[in-house]
Amino acid sequence: MLRPLTEKRVRDALSTVLHPLTGGDIVASGAVEHIGIKDGNVTLILKTDPQAREVMEKAAKGCETAVSALSGVKSVRTVLTAHRPTGEADNRPPPAMGMKPPAPPPPERLEGVRTIIAVASGKGGVGKSTTAVNLACALKQRGLNVGVLDADIYGPSIPKMLGAGEKPGFTKNDRIEPAVRHGIRAISMGHLVPEDRATIWRGPMVIGAVQQLLKGVAWDIDGDLDVLVVDLPPGTGDAQLTLVQTVPIDGVVLVSTPQDIALIDARKAYDMFDQVGIPVLGMIENMSQFVCPDCGSKHDIFGHGGAVATAKEKGIEVLGEIPLAPVIMRRAETGTPIVLADPGSEIAARYGEIAGRIAEQIDA
Template sequence: MHIKARAPQPPLSPLPRIRNIIAVGSGKGGVGKSTTAVNLALALAADGARVGLLDADVYGPSVPMMLGLSGRPESPDSKHIEPMRAHGIEAMSIGFLVEADTPMIWRGPMATSALTQLLHDTLWGGDAGLDYLLVDLPPGTGDIQLTLAQKIPVAGAVVVTTPQDVATLDARKALRMFEKVSIPVLGLVENMAQHVCSNCGHVEHLFGEGGGQRMAEQYGLPLLGSLPLERSIREQGDAGAPVVAASPGSPAAQAYVAVARRLVEELEKRPRAPVSIGASLL
């Protein structure tokens, strides 16, 4: 499996250790963005890719809990840090470096500095590097997103929303933000699209129906897929065993796999990154 680097937003070039950085964002909190990012990373790895996950939500890091990781990362030289590993992927989060109940009372520049350090000081992928690094962004369109646009080479972005109008309204802002900073949006993911009763099999659209599809059509973007609202997804995430890893054959896990494959299809439509000096991993 040889995955090529795709061109990020100009004038940036891919990082030597990372072929493709994919941002996972949303306009508001509570839409399941982190759960989506974690399970998409696991789905990409299940298809044979080398995958990392960077938790960019420095104020509310959730990736350590979702991956069942604890403890601190090791440093081989007091300058760099080894990524943590779980379920076949690599991960880094400010949550590994502070106590779980310690609030990050930081102004914007401190938060953005922490993000860039976590990205550049982590020894991603070893000698082989990573095919994909998913960046789980905080909600909104603030300092972290601006730093991502200006300093981090992003091959593409995914916007997560739920079907109801208030969520798609905020997701539109995230989408327009990526457009304004020249980061290509690969598509939308509609989370919590439907709930299937575990007793009778009745399907309910608790948060409305079709909001993601309407938004995708309005902006001329693909809807990468719709994900279910299931108690098991929440329970397994809380337990540190996300559904794609814990129940790979389940309908929920297969829904994430389908979205991940559509994401790759859209990414591969993007132009190849030009080969430059030091870009031996491209």
């Protein structure tokens, strides 16, 4: 009888692999951050000090070999996330009194990606991810090669909104192959970690994960991307700063609902990008109005025009207004965004117009 493939069996196999820095095994050394098992496919997430990445890559190979030997295993893939062990000091000397610390290295272009656009909100629950996937689809309809990166490590939603499809694979040189849905290349922690598994990580782990999803993915596997759309999490924290410090961002699209409480955070998001010198392409007012599907009457559930007024206040373009329509949510939950599911609809046309305004600004 075939033994079931369990996390304990995987951990037991990993305990036979030595950690190159501690001399103990990988498990006892605390390097195993996560083990994901689905249909015989095993995903391992390993913590590593950024300065020891090369030797940890060799250890990761050993982990794959050990786990592959287990019955019931179809494939094994490892993901390394940058992490400095607790209590370990930075070896660099502190800056002298009155001197500024050394500047971080300048952002580097992603291989095979011509333009990067970030979609941000500052606040959760305003429909930013739904907007990001529909804009990606609308840009694809314009004949562009488009990718989507889900930078929300704690609450990834892109796999659900674009449809599950095939899991990402790995290239011969161990870069992650993006999942492809509706002709769009996508990557997310949701592709690597089971949907019902919480990601309980501190800041350094988030930083490492975002860098891995940016630079460790073969975005150019089927030709260069014209546009990579990055769906940012709410706030102005680790994920946002990692993005702007790792790769050059060509522009940001802000998404907000009309009410004041959402606009407060949208202004903060604008301020952050303004401080780091990244152009804001414009603002989208999402959930702008509710149009009754039965009688056609319009209702300002969250107010109306607040995001438009804020955009004018900041001197940025109003890219468009998207109504509060249940069909947008339903289409996203089925894995086929409304731009593709109902291309002839008024809502799809609005997304198309916004995509056109963005494409003009980035010369795409």
